[in-house]
Amino acid sequence: AQTVTQSQPEMSVQEAETVTLSCTYDTSENNYYLFWYKQPPSRQMILVIRQEAYKQQNATENRFSVNFQKAAKSFSLKISDSQLGDTAMYFCALSGAGSYQLTFGKGTKLSVIP
Amino acid sequence: DAGVIQSPRHEVTEMGQEVTLRCKPISGHDYLFWYRQTMMRGLELLIYFNNNVPIDDSGMPEDRFSAKMPNASFSTLKIQPSEPRDSAVYFCASRPGAAYGYTFGSGTRLTVV
Numbered sequence: 141a142q143t144v145t146q147s148q149p150e151m152s153v154q155e156a157e158t159v160t161l162s163c164t165y166d167t168s169e170n171n172y173y174l175f176w177y178k179q180p181p182s183r184q185m186i187l188v189i190r191q192e193a194y195k196q197q198n199a200t201e202n203r204f205s206v207n208f209q210k211a212a213k214s215f216s217l218k219i220s221d222s223q224l225g226d227t228a229m230y231f232c233a234l235s236g237a238g239s240y241q242l243t244f245g246k247g248t249k250l251s252v253i254p
Numbered sequence: 255d256a257g258v259i260q261s262p263r264h265e266v267t268e269m270g271q272e273v274t275l276r277c278k279p280i281s282g283h284d285y286l287f288w289y290r291q292t293m294m295r296g297l298e299l300l301i302y303f304n305n306n307v308p309i310d311d312s313g314m315p316e317d318r319f320s321a322k323m324p325n326a327s328f329s330t331l332k333i334q335p336s337e338p339r340d341s342a343v344y345f346c347a348s349r350p351g352a353a354y355g356y357t358f359g360s361g362t363r364l365t366v367v
Binding site for chain 1: 285287296297299302304309310343345347349351352353354355356357358360361363
């Protein structure tokens with residue numbers, strides 16, 4: 141069984157500052173994929189960033205980057221230069237390489253304060 | 255591509271009525287998923303299809319829920335009869351393979367009164 145844990149139900153950050161959202165996971169698979177999704181108040185689920193477990197290099201997408209620690213089973217999301225539009229729920233998700241189903245965490249509600 | 259298309263965006267119905275939610279996945283995505291999102295339970299997987307065949311429906315809460323995928327471009331989730339506790343946002347998502355994340359539709363907010 142796969143599990144994903146997001147230990148921070150809510151966080152806030154000042155505009156233009158940097159914030160890190162935590163995610164830990166558990167899986168028995170050697171190869172898997174990790175994802176961060178953003179859900180703004182519009183409720184649309186948007187894929188932010190994706191990491192392949194067999195790649196050591198941390199994924200980056202513009203202001204979004206991850207810190208992937210495979211041994212610790214940790215996958216945190218760093219948002220640099222936070223903008224008001226980053227206000228959203230953020231979900232961490234895991235998929236085994238042989239599985240087509242994503243397992244989601246409970247989410248972290250991020251508020252960017254002007 | 256227009257993305258995953260869900261309809262309706264909002265649905266308000268009375269208890270006991272039949273509700274049908276619709277989804278058009280992205281062309282070429284072999285996997286289609288139905289999720290339910292509530293404040294209490296978060297995102298719950300209800301059922302998923304591969305090449306139009308239901309693979310895992312263990313998340314379907316009761317016999318009142320049923321889902322079909324008659325072809326690669328269309329799926330429905332039906333609730334009959336509906337109950338107030340079915341009120342939630344229902345998402346459809348599709349995926350081309352395990353290496354890729356889901357592409358979600360915009361969801362249907364269902365309110366049963």
